Each structure stands twice: as structure tokens, then as C-alpha cells.
Amino acid sequence: xxxxxxxxxxxxxxxxxxxxxxxxxxxxxxxxxxxxxxxxxxxxxxxxxxxxxxxxxxxxxxxxxxxxxxxxxxxxxxxxxxxxxxxxxxxxxxxxxxxxxxxxxxxxxxxxxxxxxxxxxxxxxxxxxxxxxxxxxxxxxxxxxxxxxxxxxxxxxxxxxxxxxxxxxxxxxxxxxxxxxxxxxxxxxxxxxxxxxxxxxxxxxxxxxxxxxxxxxxxxxxxxxxxxxxxxxxxxxxxxxxxxxxxxxxxxxxxxxxxxxxxxxxxxxxxxxxxxxxxxxxxxxxxxxxxxxxxxxxxxxxxxxxxxxxxxxxxxxxxxxxxxxxxxxxxxxxxxxxxxxxxxxxxxxxxxxxxxxxxxxxxxxxxxxxxxxxxxxxxxxxxxxxxxxxxxxxxxxxxx
Ligand code: NAD
Numbered sequence: 001x002x003x004x005x006x007x008x009x010x011x012x013x014x015x016x017x018x019x020x021x022x023x024x025x026x027x028x029x030x031x032x033x034x035x036x037x038x039x040x041x042x043x044x045x046x047x048x049x050x051x052x053x054x055x056x057x058x059x060x061x062x063x064x065x066x067x068x069x070x071x072x073x074x075x076x077x078x079x080x081x082x083x084x085x086x087x088x089x090x091x092x093x094x095x096x097x098x099x100x101x102x103x104x105x106x107x108x109x110x111x112x113x114x115x116x117x118x119x120x121x122x123x124x125x126x127x128x129x130x131x132x133x134x135x136x137x138x139x140x141x142x143x144x145x146x147x148x149x150x151x152x153x154x155x156x157x158x159x160x161x162x163x164x165x166x167x168x169x170x171x172x173x174x175x176x177x178x179x180x181x182x183x184x185x186x187x188x189x190x191x192x193x194x195x196x197x198x199x200x201x202x203x204x205x206x207x208x209x210x211x212x213x214x215x216x217x218x219x220x221x222x223x224x225x226x227x228x229x230x231x232x233x234x235x236x237x238x239x240x241x242x243x244x245x246x247x248x249x250x251x252x253x254x255x256x257x258x259x260x261x262x263x264x265x266x267x268x269x270x271x272x273x274x275x276x277x278x279x280x281x282x283x284x285x286x287x288x289x290x291x292x293x294x295x296x297x298x299x300x301x302x303x304x305x306x307x308x309x310x311x312x313x314x315x316x317x318x319x320x321x322x323x324x325x326x327x328x329x330x331x332x333x334x335x336x337x338x339x340x341x342x343x344x345x346x347x348x349x350x351x352x353x354x355x356x357x358x359x360x361x362x363x364x365x366x367x368x369x370x371x372x373x374x375x376x377x378x379x380x381x382x383x384x385x386x387x388x389x390x391x392x393x394x395x396x397x398x399x400x
Contacts, residue, residue, distance in 0.1 A: 003036040004348050010336050011063040011301075012039040013095075015073030016046055017308035021316060022326045022389060023073045029393045030359075030400070031333060034352055040067060044095050046076045050088045057095045061102035068343065070301040071336035072099075073329065074308045096293075096303075103295040106131055106193035108264065109276050109305050110290050111283035112331055115365040116379040120282045126262030128279050129203065132272025133190045136182040139269055145176045152177040180217075187221055191228040192296040194266045195244070199236055200298075200342075204243045207266040208252035221268065222246055280305070284376045287325035292335060302335035304328030312389075321388040323371035327360050330396075359399035368395045 014023060031037065042060035049056055064070040076082055077094035100107070110129040111119075144152070152168035152175075168177055198205045207225050209218035229237075229244050237244060247255065249271060256265060267275055280289050289305035305328060312322040334353040341349030364373065367382040370392055377384045387395055 001034075003032075003034060004346075004352055005036045006038060006337075006340050006346050006349050007344055008069075008340065009038045009040040009067050010340055011060060011067055011070035012037075012041045013044045013060050013070060013072040013075075014041070015044055015075040015308065017074075017076065017310055017313035018316060018322065018324050018389075019074040019304070019306075019308050019329060020045060021313070022324060022329055022393075025390055025393050026326055026330055026333060029390075029397050030330065030356060031337075033397075034400075035337065035349070044072070044075050046078065046082070046086050046088070046092075049075075049092055049095070050086065050090075053089070054092045054098070057092075057098045058102070060095075061099045064099065064103060064299055064301055065295075068299050069336050069339050070299075071332050072096075072301060072303040073332075074304055074306060076308055099301060100134060100293060103293060103299055103301065104189050105134075105293040105295045105299070105301070106190055106197075107134060108197055108292050108294060109280070111280065112288045112290060112327060112361075113261075113283070114288070114361045116367070116382070117284050117288070117364065117373060117376050118378055119284060121257065123258070124261045124282065126260055127283075128256065128259075128261045129197075129201070129264045130272055130276040130279055131190075131194050131197065131205075131264050131266040132276060133187070133267065133269050134272075135186040135190075135269065137180050137269040138178070140181070142179040143176065144178075145174075146171070147174045149173055150175060150177075154179060182217075182220075184220070184224060187224045188228055189296040190266075191225045192232070193294045194264060195229065195233040195237075196296070196298055197292075197294050198242055198244075198264055199233075199240055201264075202240060202242060204245065204263040205266055206252060206256075206263055207244070207246050208249040208271070209268055210249050212248060218268075225266075285325070285372055287328055287370070287372050290328055290331045290335065300336070300339050302332040302339075304332055323386055323392070324389045325370040325372050326389065326393060327364070330360055331357060355400060356396075359396050362399040363392070363396045366399075368392065 040063050042056050075095045078091050083091050108129050108131050110127040149172050151170045154166045156164045194205050209221050211218040211222045286306045291303050291305040293301040309324050312324045315322050334357050338350050338353035367384045369384050371386050374384050
């Protein structure tokens with residue numbers, strides 16, 4: 001059989017622990033027999049990040065900017081325990097944070113929907129993609145607590161020295177105060193990333209804030225989204241047959257719960273943090289969530305939303321079998337290959353990506369599962385069978 005080829009490389013980023021093991025199995029069993037991979041390879045495993053003083057992560061981010069499409073395995077974000085475990089020179093930053101900062105990107109997370117795995121909200125028959133703004137608000141705040149009465153003011157000093165002061169509160173007794181910010185640049189990048197991703201996936205965008213209460217702060221988000229949409233996207237959206245809608249966050253939550261899914265839910269930083277966990281839980285399993293980082297100028301980095309599955313890795317090291325779910329990692333590969341196919345007008349490559357995704361879903365809906373999915377599986381007349389990690393990949397290959 002001749003393998004499918006393509007022109008520009010995909011940036012491949014290897015990772016850590018159990019997902020590192022699965023990564024090689026996935027390539028060997030499900031991709032390389034069909035596709036002649038052309039990759040620009042970076043080993044983002046913690047050992048190599050430490051060896052290269054993390055310059056490998058910066059190089060990988062640069063490569064994504066150059067080639068436009070990357071696929072990343074889950075990686076360890078070091079904490080004190082990892083510094084000891086791996087005798088690290090330093091507690092290196094999260095690679096995802098480094099790459100996100102380099103690409104100025106927005107993360108889109110979407111569940112993989114599969115017959116047999118019923119969401120807790122059964123009407124959610126299509127995926128809800130959460131777009132979370134990943135800059136500012138309470139994540140970059142200034143907080144002060146007092147144990148006696150206090151007056152708090154917000155003072156903003158312009159670059160030309162002009163001061164604007166606003167009263168936050170005159171508190172009688174002990175109190176807490178908080179200052180937060182965001183920037184037009186970051187909000188505009190977020191808006192563009194959402195609209196570009198909507199065009200690339202043919203889905204509507206729903207954006208929600210609380211601008212009736214926060215008239216200036218949330219109002220700025222609402223107005224910038226409206227302005228960018230009108231100026232740069234309204235015509236493209238109407239040609240693509242998709243819509244942009246702004247609603248209040250409370251109204252939006254009610255509509256999302258009653259919806260069938262199939263849209264992008266764009267949210268401010270905190271709302272996105274909370275709602276993405278709610279959506280992931282409601283759809284069933286973290287191991288069935290995809291994640292893609294999109295830059296405002298249209299560069300794409302695909303990965304699974306979960307981590308390196310440490311507990312399974314320690315079992316694997318002891319020579320024990322694991323039943324680790326590879327589906328989100330496979331979908332990271334199909335996302336990247338499909339995007340490369342789309343950019344190059346390579347129909348064969350796009351069709352391969354779709355075929356591999358369908359094979360995963362056929363295996364699961366046929367009752368062939370990894371351990372994490374067993375309690376979620378319901379299909380009349382089919383008794384689920386739990387397979388080991390490699391065995392499950394071989395089963396998917398049978399459905400190709
Ligand atoms: P995790 O996602 O690895 O695991 C969380 C829970 O979900 C565990 O109970 C795990 O067994 C289960 N789980 C997750 N994916 C699974 C899969 N594919 N199959 C079966 N079960 C699965 O997160 P964690 O335990 O919080 O973190 C482990 C490591 O991963 C940490 O070092 C952390 O820094 C890293 N991490 C990386 C990323 C990333 O690279 N994007 C994201 C999160 C965590």
C-alpha cells in the first residue's frame with residue numbers, strides 16, 4: 001500500500017510518562033502504516049527540557065509559528081516533588097504556558113462524542129467547545145485584606161501622569177479588596193481566535209459576560225467583540241452560514257443547558273475555567289476531551305486535554321499492564337493531520353484523519369473500551385470489554 005504524503009512538516013512534540021508510551025504506540029499502529037510522516041521533532045519530555053535548559057520548548061513554539069501546525073503529547077509541569085524525582089536544575093515553567101505565550105493563543109476544548117457514552121445531559125448530542133480567555137482578570141489580581149475599617153480607591157495613572165481615581169468602598173470593619181485588569185490587545189486577540197476557529201470548524205460563536213452589572217469592564221469585552229466581528233468577520237460568517245451571538249452569562253448558561261451543543265462557547269477567564277470543568281464532567285471523561293491552541297494569525301497546536309496519567313505510568317514501569325485511554329491523543333494527531341490536509345488541499349490526508357477518528361468511535365460504540373469508560377458505557381445488547389492499552393490500539397486498527 002502506498003502511504004499518504006504531504007508537503008510542509010507538522011511540529012511533533014513528544015512528552016512524558018504514560019502518554020509518552022502511548023504516543024509511540026499510536027504512531028506505530030495507527031499512523032505510520034498509512035501516512036509517511038514529515039515532522040519537525042522536539043522532545044519536550046522533562047529530562048530533555050532540563051538538559052536543554054528548556055530551550056527545546058521555546059524552539060518548538062518557534063517552529064509552530066513557522067510551520068503553522070503542531071501536535072503535542074502531554075507533559076509534566078514540574079512542582080517541588082518533580083524537581084526531586086527528576087533531579088531538575090530548576091522548576092521549569094509549564095510548556096503549555098510557554099507555547100501559549102509565544103503564540104498569544106486561545107485554547108479550545110471540545111468533548112469527543114461517541115455512541116454508547118451518554119452525557120449526563122442527554123440532549124447534548126453535539127460537542128460544546130469551550131473557548132477560554134487565558135489572560136488577566138482574577139488570575140492576575142491585586143488583593144488586600146484589612147482587619148479594621150478602611151477606604152479603598154482604584155487609582156489609574158496614565159503614561160502622561162494623569163491620575164484617575166475611583167472609590168471602591170468605605171468599609172466599616174474588616175474587609176477584603178481586589179483590583180483586576182485586562183487589555184484591549186488581549187481581548188481583541190481572543191475575539192479573533194474565536195472567530196477564526198468558528199470559521200475553520202463551521203460552528204456558531206456564543207459569547208457571554210455580565211455587562212449589565214460590570215458596564216465598563218465586561219462592557220469593554222462586549223464592545224470589542226462586536227467591533228471586531230462587524231469589521232472583520234460579519235461577511236465571512238454570513239458566507240459560511242454561521243452566526244455570532246452575544247448574551248448575558250446567566251441567560252447563556254440557561255440556553256447552553258437546554259441546547260443540543262454544536263457551538264463554541266466563548267468565555268472570560270474565570271467563567272471559562274469553571275464552565276470547562278462542568279462541560280468535561282457532564283460529557284463523561286477527561287480522557288475524551290480534545291484541546292487545540294489557536295493563535296490570532298491562524299497557527300494551530302493540537303493536544304489531549306488530560307495530563308500524563310502518572311498512576312498508570314508507575315504501573316507500566318513495574319511491568320504491569322495498563323488500560324489507558326489513547327483517544328484524545330489520537331484526536332490530537334488527527335486534528336493536526338486534518339489541518340495540514342486542509343491547508344494543502346490534500347483530500348486524501350483529510351479523509352485519513354476522519355477515518356481514524358471514526359475507527360476509534362466504532363471500537364468504543366462496539367463495546368471495546370479502556371477502563372475509564374466502563375462505568376459510562378450503556379448500549380443495549382452490548383457487554384463492554386476492557387482492553388489493555390496496546391490491545392485497544394490494535395482493536396482500533398481493525399476498524400480502519
Ligand atoms: P491527568 O490528566 O494525568 O490525570 C487525572 C485523572 O484522570 C487521573 O485519575 C487519571 O488516571 C485520569 N486520566 C486522565 N487521562 C486518562 C487517560 N487517558 N486514560 C485513563 N485515565 C485517565 O492529570 P494529573 O494526574 O493531575 O497530572 C499528571 C501529570 O500531568 C502532572 O505532572 C501534570 O503536570 C501533567 N499535566 C499535563 C497537562 C498537559 O500537558 N496538557 C495537563 C494536565 C496535567
